[in-house]
Amino acid sequence: xxxxxxxxxxxxxxxxxxxxxxxxxxxxxxxxxxxxxxxxxxxxxxxxxxxxxxxxxxxxxxxxxxxxxxxxxxxxxxxxxxxxxxxxxxxxxxxxxxxxxxxxxxxxxxxxxxxxxxxxxxxxxxxxxxxxxxxxxxxxxxxxxxxxxxxxxxxxxxxxxxxxxxxxxxxxxxxxxxxxxxxxxxxxxxxxxxxxxxxxxxxxxxxxxxxxxxxxxxxxxxxxxxxxxxxxxxxxxxxxxxxxxxxxxxxxxxxxxxxxxxxxxxxxxxxxxxxxxxxxxxxxxxxxxxxxxxxxxxxxxxxxxxxxxxxxxxxxxxxxxxxxxxxxxxxxxxxxxxxxxxxxxxxxxxxxxxxxxxxxxxxxxxxxxxxxxxxxxxxxxxxxxxxxxxxxxxxxxxxxxxxxxxxxxxxxxxxxxxxxxxxxxxxxxx
Amino acid sequence: xxxxxxxxxxxxxxxxxxxxxxxxxxxxxxxxxxxxxxxxxxxxxxxxxxxxxxxxxxxxxxxxxxxxxxxxxxxxxxxxxxxxxxxxxxxxxxxxxxxxxxxxxxxxxxxxxxxxxxxxxxxxxxxxxxxxxxxxxxxxxxxxxxxxxxxxxxxxxxxxxxxxxxxxxxxxxxxxxxxxxxxxxxxxxxxxxxxxxxxxxxxxxxxxxxxxxxxxxxxxxxxxxxxxxxxxxxxxxxxxxxxxxxxxx
Ligand SMILES: Nc1ncnc2c1ncn2[C@@H]1O[C@H](COP(=O)(O)OP(=O)(O)OP(=O)(O)O)[C@@H](O)[C@H]1O
Ligand SMILES: [Mg+2]
Numbered sequence: 001x002x003x004x005x006x007x008x009x010x011x012x013x014x015x016x017x018x019x020x021x022x023x024x025x026x027x028x029x030x031x032x033x034x035x036x037x038x039x040x041x042x043x044x045x046x047x048x049x050x051x052x053x054x055x056x057x058x059x060x061x062x063x064x065x066x067x068x069x070x071x072x073x074x075x076x077x078x079x080x081x082x083x084x085x086x087x088x089x090x091x092x093x094x095x096x097x098x099x100x101x102x103x104x105x106x107x108x109x110x111x112x113x114x115x116x117x118x119x120x121x122x123x124x125x126x127x128x129x130x131x132x133x134x135x136x137x138x139x140x141x142x143x144x145x146x147x148x149x150x151x152x153x154x155x156x157x158x159x160x161x162x163x164x165x166x167x168x169x170x171x172x173x174x175x176x177x178x179x180x181x182x183x184x185x186x187x188x189x190x191x192x193x194x195x196x197x198x199x200x201x202x203x204x205x206x207x208x209x210x211x212x213x214x215x216x217x218x219x220x221x222x223x224x225x226x227x228x229x230x231x232x233x234x235x236x237x238x239x240x241x242x243x244x245x246x247x248x249x250x251x252x253x254x255x256x257x258x259x260x261x262x263x264x265x266x267x268x269x270x271x272x273x274x275x276x277x278x279x280x281x282x283x284x285x286x287x288x289x290x291x292x293x294x295x296x297x298x299x300x301x302x303x304x305x306x307x308x309x310x311x312x313x314x315x316x317x318x319x320x321x322x323x324x325x326x327x328x329x330x331x332x333x334x335x336x337x338x339x340x341x342x343x344x345x346x347x348x349x350x351x352x353x354x355x356x357x358x359x360x361x362x363x364x365x366x367x368x369x370x371x372x373x374x375x376x377x378x379x380x381x382x383x384x385x386x387x388x389x390x391x392x393x394x395x396x397x398x399x400x401x402x403x404x405x406x407x408x409x410x411x412x413x414x415x416x417x418x419x420x421x422x423x424x425x426x427x428x429x430x
Numbered sequence: 431x432x433x434x435x436x437x438x439x440x441x442x443x444x445x446x447x448x449x450x451x452x453x454x455x456x457x458x459x460x461x462x463x464x465x466x467x468x469x470x471x472x473x474x475x476x477x478x479x480x481x482x483x484x485x486x487x488x489x490x491x492x493x494x495x496x497x498x499x500x501x502x503x504x505x506x507x508x509x510x511x512x513x514x515x516x517x518x519x520x521x522x523x524x525x526x527x528x529x530x531x532x533x534x535x536x537x538x539x540x541x542x543x544x545x546x547x548x549x550x551x552x553x554x555x556x557x558x559x560x561x562x563x564x565x566x567x568x569x570x571x572x573x574x575x576x577x578x579x580x581x582x583x584x585x586x587x588x589x590x591x592x593x594x595x596x597x598x599x600x601x602x603x604x605x606x607x608x609x610x611x612x613x614x615x616x617x618x619x620x621x622x623x624x625x626x627x628x629x630x631x632x633x634x635x636x637x638x639x640x641x642x643x644x645x646x647x648x649x650x651x652x653x654x655x656x657x658x659x660x661x662x663x664x665x666x667x668x669x670x671x672x673x674x675x676x677x678x679x
Contacts, residue, residue, distance in 0.1 A: 017554025024551050031539050339535040342496060343596070344524020344552035346517050423496045427531070 025353045029360040032329065040361060043325045047365025047406065048372065050315030055373035055399050057311040061304045063389045068300055071220045075289040078256035079157050080266055082106070082125075082249040086285040088295045099283045100274070104129055104234060104247040107151075109273045110266075121262035122269075126154050126250040127234060131241050135182075135230060136202040137190040145186055146229045147203060149237020157250045163187070165197045165212030168233055172211075176235025180208040183229035184216040201230075206240050208232060221296075259288065315402070318365065319410040326358045326414035337418055338426030351419035358411025359404055366403025370396060434627060436650045440472025442508075443603050443635060444493060449502035451488050451658075462488040464658035465502070470637065472603065475630045477646035478639045480655035486639045487608055489655065493637065494527050494606045495519045507603065524552050528597025530607035530638075534589045536581040542568060542592045543577045549600045567595040571625060587618035594625060598634075605629065607638040611645055623648045 033040040075081070084099050107127035114122045128150040134143040152173035168179045180201070187196045187210075200207040208230070217226040238245065253262040263286055270284050330337070337350055377391045451463040462485045470476065470493075478486050491497040492504070495511055498519075504511040506522060514522070523529075528549075536545050546564040555563070568577055571591040581589055590610060597605050607626075611619030619642075627648060630636055640646050654661040 013554050016556075017552070020551050020554060020557070035539060335535065336537060339531075339537070340548070340552075341520065342494070342523060342529045342531075342535075343549045344520050344600075346520040346552070348517075349552065424491050427496070427535070 021349050021352060022356070025356040026360065028353060029357040032357055033360065033364070039325065040364075043321045044361055044365035044368070046318030046321035047315070047362050047403065048318075048369040050311075050318035050406075051366045051369030051399055051403060052373045052376070053311035053314045054308065054402065055370060055395060056376060057307045058395050058398070059373070059377055059389045059391050061307060062392060062395065064300065064303070067218075068221065068296070070218065072289055072293055074159055074217065074220070074226060075292065076157060076159055076252075077289050078253050078259070079288070080251045080253065080259075080263060081287040082251065082266070082270060083285055083287060087287040087292045096285075101244075101246045102249060102284060104238075104245040106247070106270070106273050107249050110249065110251065110269055113269050113272065117265075121254055121258050121265050123252040123254050124153055124156060126151055126157055126252075127247045128154065128250060129234065129237060129242065129245070129247045133203050133230075133241070135186055135190065137199065140190050142186055142189045142228070144228060145183075145203075147237070147241065148229065148231045149234040149241070150231060151234055154231070154250075157252045160217055161215040163213040163215040164195065165210070167231075168211055173233045174235070176233050176239060178206065178208045178232075178236055179211045180230050180232040181212040181214060182210055182231075183214050183225075183227040185225055185227035186230060187213045188227075203230065204240055208236075259290075263288070315406060319362075319406045322358050322361055322407065323410040323413060325361070326354055326411050327417070329357065330354060330414045330418040334421065334426050334429040337421050338423050338429065341421070341423040342427065347419040350421075351415045354415035354418050355408060355411045358415070359407030362403045362407030362410070363400070366400055366406075369403075370399055373399075434631060437473050437631070437633075439474055442469060443472050443506070444468065444470040445503075445505040446492070446499075447503040449489075449492060449499045449504060451485070451492065451497070452500045461658055463492070463499070466655075466658070466660055468653065468660070468663070470604070470635070472635055473630070473633055474635055474637075475626075475648070475650040476637045477649035477652045478637065478655065479641070479643075479646055479652060480661070482641075484655040485658040486655055488658075490606050490608050490637070490639055493604075494529060495522045520552075524549055525600055526603045528600070528602040528605045530590070530593050530597050530605065530610045532609040532612040534581070534586075534593045534613070536589060536592055536596075538581055541578045541580055542573060542584070542595075545581070545592055546596045546599050549596060553600055563599055564595070567599045568592070570598070571595045585618075586614050587621055590614060590618075590622055591625065594622070594629075598629070604635040604637065607636065609639050609641070611640065611642070616644070619645065 081087075082102055084102055085096055090096060104127035107125040110122075110125035114120050114125065128148055130146055130148040132144055133147045134141055135145045135147075152168055152170045155167045163184065165181070167181055168177070171177075172179050178200075180203075182190075182196060182201070186201075190196065190201060191199065196210045196213055198209060198211075200209050202208075214227070214229070219225050251262075251266055253259060255262075266286055267282060270286070271282065274283060276283065337345075340350065374391060377389050380389055446469075447467045449463055449466045450461065453460040453462055466485075466489060478489065480486050488497070492499055495506070495514075498512065506526065511519070511522070537548070540548075543561070543564050546568055547560045550560040550563060565574075565577065568574060571594050573588060573591050573595065576584060576588060576592075579588075581592070584592065590613075594605075594610075597607075605626075610626075611622055614622065623645060626636055626638070630650075636649075638645070638649065646652055651663070651665050653663045
């Protein structure tokens with residue numbers, strides 16, 4: 001009888017009916033919210049708070065991630081670092097403590113060998129050596145500045161830009177001229193108004209002429225500033241700061257997709273430099289950005305998980321509120337459910353209806369919550385520009401999805417109960 | 431009252447045989463129906479009477495596929511109802527049966543039109559066709575000017591008309607009304623009964639439960655229940671017999 005009415009296949013008719021039931025359910029949910037405005041608002045408030053908490057935590061985690069990536073990028077993904085210590089936690093630290101120091105001279109030896117190797121994966125080796133000193137100009141002084149000696153080719157391995165001036169040249173580098181390049185913080189502290197170029201600062205009582213200022217780089221993981229630095233030619237550095245030639249060696253690779261091969265090659269060269277017989281283990285470490293990342297990633301991730309878990313609890317409380325209100329709604333409308341069943345509503349229809357009611361509430365809460373979170377991010381961004389916050393479209397999508405999931409999960413038990421109600425019992429309910 | 435002509439009956443719609451229904455309440459078992467057999471044909475008009483607790487509503491729920499019997503056979507248009515699952519029962523209720531309740535059971539926040547459309551939504555009918563069909567039956571029950579009223583803006587009689595329109599809209603094989611005039615005054619009740627007579631004359635099958643002999647007098651066949659059994663089942667309405675049935679201890 002009714003098949004003849006539409007003349008369509010039963011599957012298609014089922015689909016159409018499902019769509020009609022769906023749109024009907026949304027209408028019911030909307031009218032339900034409107035007629036129980038106070039109740040709906042209070043219940044949605046739980047979800048709003050939950051979504052605000054989770055979203056803000058999400059932006060903070062996003063901010064940490066961006067800061068982390070930015071900090072990591074200063075190491076460059078095509079540079080290998082030869083040092084005494086590996087960039088990871090070691091249990092047998094005493095084995096590393098007694099290793100021979102890495103010397104600045106190794107750089108020349110490595111460069112020589114690289115030049116001799118056909119098709120080498122390595123481009124150039126750069127020696128660097130560092131101490132912490134204070135830097136003075138006239139009456140001003142900045143402490144805890146990283147003073148680094150290196151060669152002019154250092155610029156090849158670095159990722160920084162110049163605010164003004166230049167890096168020292170090859171001639172200055174070899175001759176050990178008393179010139180230097182200063183970081184943003186140093187320039188800012190000592191020369192708040194004037195340009196520092198061609199001014200001489202005093203380090204260990206020695207004057208160094210400033211030839212360049214590095215653009216602001218920020219901080220490393222928020223721990224220490226990357227702008228509190230002075231870079232000078234290595235001979236000058238060794239002359240005034242340390243007679244020992246302890247160093248880190250930076251080696252730039254030709255092709256960063258062949259980092260592993262490059263690392264093996266460098267290890268071989270270092271063994272030759274050190275004159276290690278085959279049976280001896282390496283007495284140096286070759287580090288790279290990726291290794292550091294994989295050391296720090298778990299820490300970062302557990303911060304993220306802990307943060308999301310704690311804020312997730314507030315969302316959970318909101319979800320319980322939704323579940324509770326949906327149970328109340330089912331109870332109140334038992335007779336209506338019975339009537340609908342008598343008129344031909346199937347279990348699925350009733351299930352859908354209450355699931356959509358809870359989901360609509362959560363989605364509403366989610367949208368309002370997201371609005372609040374967005375506003376708060378905006379305000380925090382204005383008040384504390386350095387605070388790591390990252391609001392992304394991905395986050396909007398995710399929090400909407402979380403809202404919908406919350407609605408579905410918290411609405412499921414009541415909706416299931418409603419769908420299973422015996423029609424006669426439901427109709428008798430007063 | 432003016433009894434109109436009795437119409438010739440059509441094919442068999444409902445065929446129940448030896449139906450029982452038990453309700454287990456803790457240790458006690460209530461035998462609401464103890465073995466009822468009934469055959470109902472298309473375009474019959476039946477009144478079910480009997481004292482309170484005799485099982486009238488239980489029988490109606492059974493006929494309307496809202497409930498399943500404890501034992502016995504039930505065939506609806508030749509299909510075995512006992513073997514149907516929930517969704518199939520829902521489909522039967524949707525397409526084959528129109529319910530009218532004593533308490534109207536309209537959705538309070540929906541207009542007459544939306545209330546009447548409800549069974550059509552569950553039948554998967556397009557919105558346009560839905561509205562057209564609903565408007566048509568609302569005109570039929572004389573509520574063409576009350577389509578956008580909500581239940582609380584209607585009188586009791588008008589509400590029951592909306593409920594009748596809702597029962598009719600999907601062109602069911604049978605209309606089941608459990609005390610449809612129970613909540614109405616006698617004048618309004620008579621109006622509803624005129625409506626039923628009209629529906630009957632247009633070929634509908636009607637089963638109604640009532641306590642009132644005046645109401646039952648409209649039907650063409652009367653079934654008396656007592657203690658879960660059919661006591662009498664006869665054509666027409668015999669007031670004396672009904673009195674005897676009610677007065678028996
Ligand atoms: N869900 C139930 N649980 C337990 N007992 C029930 C249930 N439904 C009905 N009964 C019992 O079954 C018997 C028949 O009930 P039913 O509602 O069919 O009577 P009725 O003839 O419709 O009475 P009334 O005229 O008062 O409406 C009664 O004794 C009632 O108490
Ligand atoms: Mg009853």
